[in-house]
Amino acid sequence: MQLLSRAMQYVVVAFMSALFLYPLYILFLISFSPIQYTLGSLRPLQWPEGFTLQNLVLALQGTNLIDPMLRSLLTASLVGAIALLLGIPAAYGLSRLTSTLANTISTLLFFVNMIPALVIAIPVSVSFIDLHLYNTVVGLALAQGLIALPFSIFLLLGAFQSLPKDLENQARVDGAGMLQTLYTLLVPLSKSAVAAAFLISWMLSWDEFTFATILSPITPTLPFVIYTNIYRGNILASSALSLVLTLPVIILTVMLQRYLRGEYLSGGLHG
Secondary structure (H helix, E strand, C coil): CHHHHHHHHHHHHHHHHHHHHHHHHHHHHHHHCCHHHCCCCCCCCCCCCCCCCHHHHHHHHHCCCHHHHHHHHHHHHHHHHHHHHHHHHHHHHHHCCCHHHHHHHHHHCCHHHHCCHHHHHHHHHHHHHHCCCCCCHHHHHHHHHHHHHHHHHHHHHHHHHHCCHHHHHHHHHCCCCHHHHHHHHHHHHCHHHHHHHHHHHHHHHHCCCHHHHHHCCCCCCHHHHHHHHHHCCCHHHHHHHHHHHHHHHHHHHHHHCCCCCHHHHHCCCCC
16 A cells, blocks of 8 residues: 555656646757757647757847846845845844734835736836936846745745744844844755745746847847747747746756755754
8 A cells, every 4th residue: 555655745846847748848859959840830749859059040140149148147146145044134024923913014015016017117117217226237126025025934934933042032032133143043944944035036037028029128138039939920930949948947947956856845864
């Protein structure tokens, strides 16, 4: 019975993995397959029949990819830093409240994500023009931080709430101040949640489109460039660029995967 249960778990994991990896596989297939096997075929093949770099070469030749990618990388990294800079003290403050009140407040923070981004982006852009933040990396990162910050606070709050209160009390008895206790004790113990919060914030910014289009139309980010190619009907180039868009996410996930485990909401404590 136990063997059957384990086998069913493997089947479910394999099915879910295939379900999530299939779109990426199709994207790879379209990007590096000759057009006669993909868009030029009545029934496109589901397996590689040929290999070509022409689609990627045409995409790179016809598009200024370097500047939008650097802008997207810089913006996403800044959003991740803002999410941690504001999220860590906010989550710590909420963790000092009762669980019911803290969880209620953290849930209310998600209301901003329930509002269409377009409704927020237009008044924000007007304010940013007056503040000279329009069409800047800092302005775009601050706007995208509105979306990322609730997720960051939610993850960090769960980590701080799970840490034993005796740890903080002992540190205070030993003479550590509040900030010293937070950044030298609680944050290192919650490194899994910190890594998860940074990664989620980074990814939310990396493929964000609405704020990037309205707040940074002159010097666009990579998602806007991909949209432009799709709008012009250049599907092959867009597929190749989309594949490029996924590479930094995969690299960052691999780099942080040692911290991204199931216990990230428990503060990273073991045993």
